[in-house]
Structures are given as structure tokens and as C-alpha cells.
Amino acid sequence: MVQLVPQLLRQQLAELAANDERIDGRSRWQSRDVELEVDILYNAEGSAKVVMGDTIVYVGVKFDTAAPYSDRPTSGSLMTGAELRPVAHRKYEPGPPSPESIELGRVVDRGIRESGCMDMESLCIVPGESVWRVMIDLHVLSDGGNIFDACATAAIAALRTATVPAKRFDVGEDFKLELKSTPVMCSYTRVGGRYVYDANEAEELGGDERVHITLGDEGHLHSLQKGLKGVLMPEEFAEILAQAGVKCAELRELIHSKEA
């Protein structure tokens, strides 16, 4: 379903931006309230729910065993899938995964994978024969804007509290999945000509391009993505990167607070 972007909305967002204001009264770098719950779904070996304003996402982690890739015989594998199902918004329609949902899954995947937070070698069962496959599924139930950060936050929280179901697969005792760090994503959207953090539904509808930044524990970059039509200057990026350092640390603290 193609959504109409009313010129009036764009105009209103531009006027607000000129006065350093936002449509829901937040300041430029302020996030909506974030609620995080972990280990909430029976059958998922790791799970988390994130609520950010009108956005609600669930993430589930499942495991199974598979033969390793021949070039990495002792290395487990990671897969991240995303579904933007019609439950999440009237704009989403049923059908095969859309480019938008594939981008979401891949950007979240890269942040986790490239941070090196998972020791893939620890997921080896029998070298060359059998390794653990970690499958993260991002399930958006309500798209009220910024589903990327909601999904990334829920994904790392679900992973950090996941249990590998070794007993069910008859390969030993269950054990906690070990994570060495907590990569966190922060996303910025151009609204009314300037970047803001954690855009809501109206800001995304009447905004332009977005930038996703995933930072590790040391503040290093692990994934970047510019999405949608639009361009930005290096100075603009430097400004949001500095902001991301602060926000990622806050979210990391929230994620750690849910761990037993």
C-alpha cells in the first residue's frame, strides 16, 4: 500500500524543526520511553519484547544443529530474519519478504555478527560434522516508527539471555549462550531538514533518509547503514555519531539491567 505523504505534514515538520521542536514535543536527541522485557515466550530459547512509544516488537531466538560450512568446520552460524507482517501496520501487505524487511534483518544481523560478541567456535559440537545454528527472528507487531532500534535492542537482549537447548538435541546439558559484548544500534532520521533520534511514525512518514549506527562496548563502529532517498554531509554524520555514543551506552545499561 503506497502511503500518501501530505505536503502539510512535511511543512509542519519543517516549521517545528526551524524552532528546534518536534511533533510530539521531544527534544532533538530525546528518545521515547523504552520498555524491555526478556525471557517471556515459552518455546523460544531466548526472547525479548521492546516497546518504544507506539512501536512494539518481539524477538525470538531458536537453535538447531547443522553441518558446518566446509571452510569453517568448527564454527557455528548465525541467521537473522525479519518479518514486517500485516499485523504491524495497515501499510504492510502479506507476501514474500519485502526489501524493507530484508534490509532490517540484515542490518541487525551485521551489527551483532561484526561486533564479534558471539564466539562462533564455542558453538561447535563435533568439528566438521555438527555445529549450533543460532536463528534470530524479528517480529514487529506495531510499527510506530524506528523499528530498527527496537528490533536490534530486543535481539541482543534475547541473545544475552538465551539458553542453548543441548538436552533436547541429545548433545549434552543445556548451557547459557555466551556473549562477550553488547552491540547496540541507534538510528537517526532527517526530519524537517535536520537529524533527530528515534523518529516516530509521523516523522518517518514526513521525513527523509535515515542512518543506523551500531556501536560496541568500546564505542567502536560495527555496522552502518544509510537507508531511503537523501544525502548527508560528513559534519552531520559526525554530530549524530557523537550522540549515538551517549544513547548506545544508555540502551546497553538497560539491556544489562534485565540480566539475572
Place this chain on the structure above:
Amino acid sequence: MMGGYGDIKLLNDDGTRLDGRAVDEMRPVEIKAGVLPVADGSAWVKHGLNVAVAAVYGPMEAHPRKIQRQDRAVIDVRYNMAPFSTSDRIRPGFNRRSREISKVTAEALESVVLVERYPRSKIRVEIEILAAEAGTRCVGITAASVALADAGIPMRDMIVGVASGKIEGVVVLDLDKAEDNYGQADLPMGILPNTGEMAFLQMDGDLSIEEYNLACEYNYKAASEIHVLMKQALLDSASRGDA
């Protein structure tokens, strides 16, 4: 096909079930309405360890045009299990089971929604199963009914999804996962609590007429209990002002 008699022990010596429930006792049920801010109506139902969320969008223009009906709305239901909702991850997307459940759920809802009020339009009902522990189609119907009511769509009645079955030759209310896997019969029903009509009916396994009658009686008893929770969820949502 249900598992055979005596495959596995499902009843304790004192006649209670493995999880301690009496034969005519339901798993705990929790219901909330108005849980998804973006949808026109929504509901969250936890039934035992099952978790279902339903969203309603519409009435909206029905497209493509060929699905339009001149005299009524069409109800477009999607029942979907999240990949992490089952013990083994399931591949995303429709399969034959979810298509059948979507079809019979839509037909059940069409019998209660006043579809003739909205000619040529479509009402979308999205049922997402987040955790599955036997009986998800019933939980989905209950959630969908509350979501429709939460969306303010006129209905003759809501539908309560309930099931009874048979384990070790004994009729029991509300099968859990082990009972569903190893029991001998399953009788899911969609009951209109105000009129007593059935809008949804399936069964598989082996039941005598007497056993059917008892299972049916259990289902009606459970439906009136769940109906109270459905109404309360809608009242709570309305009084929060976000319905």
C-alpha cells in the same frame, strides 16, 4: 490422527492430570484489549503458555476489486505462527495448516460481524501466535473477537474459542501440549456465549456420542468463563481511553 491409547501416561492415580488440573479445569487465561497502538483494534490473550495477539484494520476499501462484495464486507483473516512460537523453528510464511485455520476462522467471524453494514469493504484480522502450547486456533479466535470489538466493529456476539478432548479414555477440558500430542480426541469449538450458537467446529480422533456430549458441556462451561474475561478486557481498555 491422535496418538494411540496408552502411549503415555497422562492421568495421575488420583484422577488429576499431569499438571494437577481436574478433568474439567481450564488452564489460566489472561486477556487484554487495545494492546497495539497502530491497529484499529487489538487484543492479547495468554491461555496456559499460549500467547496470541490479534490486530484489526478497517473497515477499509477492498482491493483488488474482484474480492469486493456488493452487499457486505469481506473478512480477511491471517493466522500466522511466529518462527519462534514452536519447539522447532518454523519457516516463516503460509502453509496448508495456517491457510485452513485462516479460512475457517474468517467464516466463523463472518457469522457474527454485521458485514452487511459495510458493503464493498474489507476488514483485516491478523492473528499472530507468539507461543504455542496446544489450542492456538481457539486462542486466536478469542483474540480476534476481542480485537474486533475493540475496533468498534458491530457484531451480534463475540466468539469464544475453547476445546475439550480425550486422554486415557477420559474426557477432559482444554488439552495442553502433551495431552494434545498423546491424547485420543480433540474437539475445538467457537461458541457465541450470548446465543449459545457454534460458529466454529472441528474435531479429530475418536469420541463416542456420550463423550462428545460431555466434551461439549465442558466447552460451553469454559466459554462462559472466558467470556467474562473478554468483556472485562474491553471494559478495562475503554476506561483507559485508548480503545
